[in-house]
Amino acid sequence: MRKRSKFLTWSAIAGLALLAVLATRCSPKQPQGDRPSASDLADAAKKTYVAPGDLDEYYMFSSGGHSGQVFVYGIPSMRHISTIPVFTPYPGTGYGFDDDTKKMLGGLTWGDAHHPALSETKGEYDGRWLFINEMNGRVARIDLRDFKTKEIFGPAPNVSGNHGSSFVTENSEYTMMASRFSIPIPKGTYAPIDKYASEYKGVLVGVKIDPKTGGMSMGFEILAPPFDFDLGDAGKGPSADWMFWTSYNTERATGQLEVTASQKDRDYIAAVNWKVAEDAAAKGLGDMIGGVRVIDPKKVPGLIYLIPCGKSPHGVDVSPDGKWIIGSGKLQGVTTAFAFDKIQAAIAAKDFAGEEDGIPVLKYESVKVAEVPVGLGPLHTQFGPDGFAYTSLFVDSAIAKWKLGTWEVVDTIPMSYSIGHLAAAEGDSASPDGKYLVGLNKLSNGRHLSVGPSQPESSQLVDITGDKMKLLYDAFTEPEPHYAQIIKADKLHPIEVYPKEENHHPLAIWDIKDAGVTRNGNKVTVKMVAVRSSFSPSSFEVREGDIVTVAITNIEQATDMLHGFGLLDYNLNLVIDPGETKTVTFTAKKGVFPYYCTNFCSALHQEMQGYLLVKPR
């Protein structure tokens, strides 16, 4: 009896104790992922520290997204060195205020810059130009000799929502454009939304690049079904004649696309033989639409093929040797590798599964070589020198490292947070460098000092020298890096002053004796010199209503001797680099208006000022 009651008492105690132990089990306060150890932090610090006065090893050109700019970073320090304004006025360099750049912007004050592309020779970055697209159908060319936007091509006719751009071909023959938001063409045509599947058209564009000057001109336009063409990459080596674009919404749906455009298990990669397109354009094939000839694929066999790729693919990336085409279905857990030789064999054997608007569709099973289980939400792939590929995973918020050929995933590293594109050192060229990889993340979410609701994006530097990827550094970027290009610094040799002998501007003057005002009717031209620490003339007089052109030559030939020309109450600011001449034209309004040097130049910078005097009429 006693024994039993003792047993029961102990049972009760044991029960309570068990309850107490269970009650200590609860959800952790933080995820269980490891913080890097102290030695890793020291290693990361050493690898990213660029001592004062020392230089970075690589340039990174990062798209500025809807800020319409390009940001220049140094790697490995991740220091933001400079901003190159492209599609947006930028008072900091006077871009969009002087006559030439204002004309180049064409009245548009923003552009959604997405994919920078360095010019290539034999698939290698040659360091000459950087091309970058924006959504309103334009591509800009930045000259890497002076890091200035030199040309904006477009808006090109018919192309709408130019996202699948600016990817250049192996020898910079073309930079590309593609419609993400198909419309009835030419622009200005109306068709109701329920006619989307038949009357809306996608357009694929090749913009020809002059091999000497880099100047851009219309190459060809191809009529395509109203898919949402998304991203692209030009072939290399064996696939050099081909351009690849992913597409989603091959359902040709309208409305809430997040559901309606996500029903098919596979969408397409469009493979375009741009040599065939070039020939067709040279023969003048195609109908005139919106002022350009648009080639109908039905009439030009061999021009374009569709490769099924799961599911709503985002990035398509060609391996350094040009043999593999990697398509990443953003709504699945695998990235798909296609073999270029299998694609060619399938085309030769007419091994087609069907067609879309007369465009042959290849059989998935005939051209696919592997589905690589990289993780959830694969977007983009970059390459290393040793056959490794790196795929960004948006949903998993990570990068997966895997091997071409064996298709094995060997490592993953988390990104903070929600990675979009990624850029490896020369990682989309024919010979990637390895070493560094930058994850261009969409969310920075609390990894920086709080700056209120408008949060910066985060760009994270990853060391890819070892078997395991290692996070080195967090940098924060203004909105909004999409793609970036990383080029070895020694490939670029920028000038730091514009040599006097190269300045052929008709209004350039190099001596203050030549400064002055000339009048032709109500048109007034002012030739002005800016040099430490004065403007000549230091004042000038015009009449109300005159059309005034001020041409300012900065006659300095010393590095970093920039002068500004801020004209108060006229909403004008120029910055003139050493050896440069810039003009600005405005209509004079009566009164007296100071102008002054806005870009700090010298000990007597404050004295560098003058007056515009406008007599009433």
Place this chain on the structure above:
Amino acid sequence: MTVYEKSARFLHQPVGGGPRALLALAAVLLAVAVMLPLWNLTMFAPQYGHGLRLDIFSHTLVGGNGGQDIKEINLLNHYIGMHSLSVEDFTEFKWMPFAFGALALVFLRAIVLGTVKELTDSVVLFLYFGAFSLWSFGYKLYRYGHDLSPEAPVKVAPFSPPMFGYQKIANFEVYSYPRAGTYVLAVVTLALLAAVWLAWRQRNRKLA
């Protein structure tokens, strides 16, 4: 005396002060449990370093971060076609507080009528209620993870969220643990079992 006569005699025996006090405690704790969260689900992903939290009460769902976490969970779930979590969809939230009250009344009735029979009713009804609730909770989790819309943009294999402990679901670390309310109910269970034990011991004394 046959075993039937023995058990009938035992069931009609009055219970003493000890079991009645334990019943009173159980009734009070039931009322307390209505106020407390019963279960918690916490989810971490790289982009959700602070976690998304969901507390389940007998009468409602409460999301962490001032309710925002439920909206966030629903936004994420719609990508994979899970049903949206909404309080209106759970009939449990209507009848569970009522059931707690009804059980408390059954306990009070047992104190007043005071025989082993009423005590046994209390214990059996409570254990049934507890077991049913746990099953129902598990089944609900199963259904949420399996009734995925065929039109979902992202197709995932059907899954069962964890009922107790840790599980990795896609890119999420998911933790599921009981909270205070459930532990209070566990104490209720212990109190009821202790009351039965005391009543049983009384009987043994009498028989001795």
